[in-house]
Amino acid sequence: MNRAAFPGRPRPVTQEDVARAVGVSRTLVSFAFRGAPGVSADMRQTILDAAKQLGYRHNAAAADLASKRASAIGLFLLDLRNEVYADIFQGVREAVGEARNRLILSVSQSTGEIDRGSVDSLIEARVGIIIAATLLDSDARVRELAASVPIVNVTRRVAGVDSVYSDDWAGARAATQHLLGLGHTRIAHVTATQYEGHEGRRRSYIATMENAGLAPEVVIADDYTQQAAERAATVLLNGTDRPTAVFAHNDEMALGLREAGYAAGLSVPEDLSIVGYDNSRIAQLHGIDLTSVDMQARELGRGAGAAALNRLATPDTPVVDRCTEPRLIVRNSTARP
Amino acid sequence: MNRAAFPGRPRPVTQEDVARAVGVSRTLVSFAFRGAPGVSADMRQTILDAAKQLGYRHNAAAADLASKRASAIGLFLLDLRNEVYADIFQGVREAVGEARNRLILSVSQSTGEIDRGSVDSLIEARVGIIIAATLLDSDARVRELAASVPIVNVTRRVAGVDSVYSDDWAGARAATQHLLGLGHTRIAHVTATQYEGHEGRRRSYIATMENAGLAPEVVIADDYTQQAAERAATVLLNGTDRPTAVFAHNDEMALGLREAGYAAGLSVPEDLSIVGYDNSRIAQLHGIDLTSVDMQARELGRGAGAAALNRLATPDTPVVDRCTEPRLIVRNSTARP
DNA sequence: GTGAAAGCGCTAACAT
């Protein structure tokens, strides 16, 4: 029986073992671990020492089961290849601190479409809350999901649900105006699937163009990846009447545009100015030097982590709606037309 | 009580609820879900339908607890900012398929030092096996760890423990010989902490240099990141007697070298040839164009995932030791001195 | 300050 379950490995040490070793009841051991009142300081120390010595490890799953709680924090990441999600993760981890070991990661399977599967895996893991970066879904569906498990949105705002995000409207306006200021008039915007909360940048771009009396030109790629942008761009850049500047939804897409541009024989920024979004590490490399909008993803992650912890502790806390200001970083991928 | 646990949320549906709804015992429901023999096809379907309709979700943690098994697969990743780990993750996920929802990610907290914390969190999550990419620890400690929980090493070989890796010796030799073939004689190698299983590239570089009658020059950075390489390189590249070529342990470090080079006023490849390792997406970008060794990380991930699944199913399987051949991809970061 | 007993959602003998 045990042999099949843990072949050649020792049976895990339980609180029962610790209790027996110290000569007390299991209850006391349980109390001691949670620092619950009703156990003397001496006893507590004795128990902790014995546990450590025996190699005891707390079984969080069993604890959650028994207490009907859900202490784990789920973190949903859209795309591991986009470094901005690594930044968010880093921030979240910094914020959750002690609860770090209860952080369960889930990465989207499909960057292009709605991905309930990855979120479901989090729900099935019985997390108490989900930090989502970024849900490709309508506000309505996010709210619906939030009815079954608390959600904290990062880099996106959904009314009525905890949201920690950056002012996309301001960021996109700064990006577009930068291009406008350089004298560009044919400025395209490349993005992907459109959902409320993902369309801020696009809408802001359109408004800014129209305010300047210019015609916006939006290209919708299959998803937010470099590859998708590359595919979408080949058409855009090969026409005779191509734009002289492109504002991309994120740095990944900007890189795709850049690759497509060079493939079409265009130089950046001489023939084509490109602005990205995220100010990722790649954008900063010599030879890439991408003008980009910095939304400080790590800081957003920290905010989301803190919000999650807070809601877990006090579920009735008012809905968090935290917006930070992005910053345009001008580099060498943009120039006069 | 329940209110505090699931404030404003419905109590999760259990097998008991499903059993009651269908009018059978809980046991039968449990059997039906696992496709265990002893339940008629009709009954099974009835139960499954009812479960779906009620919104039942299997509680894997409770199941593991009851069956004294550990069905979850832990995946330890050294660094989320290094895209090679995203590739490995992708491969692992492809391989585990159905078990995808039982995949628990853990990311190292410290890229420079031994990180038992992240591995511990996996053990505390009661995973049945850990796929490790990459453990910064001695072979002895990895074996020690493998005594308490099965380990599958990826991109590293530890004798006696499942290992899926690429032939670092061949890769490093190809890289060094490429530089040698171009006519370089002063070739440095930049790497980080040295452990058995991480030193293959370094050793191979040294051997190849010595075979060519040249003096090897190894620089040890704090860790395997771009930043660490950048710091380490400033000294290396600012001397008057600087190398004309550098072979880096990975692409991240190659990028750091590259940045440091440009900061020191050197051009790549005119003044400095650079070879990386991993053939990451960044290496392929126009303007980066990094010569690099491709170890096909995704394929390694697939192999590791399959090995993990296999060991979970049949613990007595012989130790896996799978080595694949890397390939040197020559690009524009290397030239004659 | 300490312990006995019940139960969380599930599985797995062992009946029937």
Add this chain to the structure above:
DNA sequence: ATGTTAGCGCTTTCAC
């Protein structure tokens, strides 16, 4: 083919 029973490791009343 279906049900009974006894746990898994832990928390949590409630009594001593």
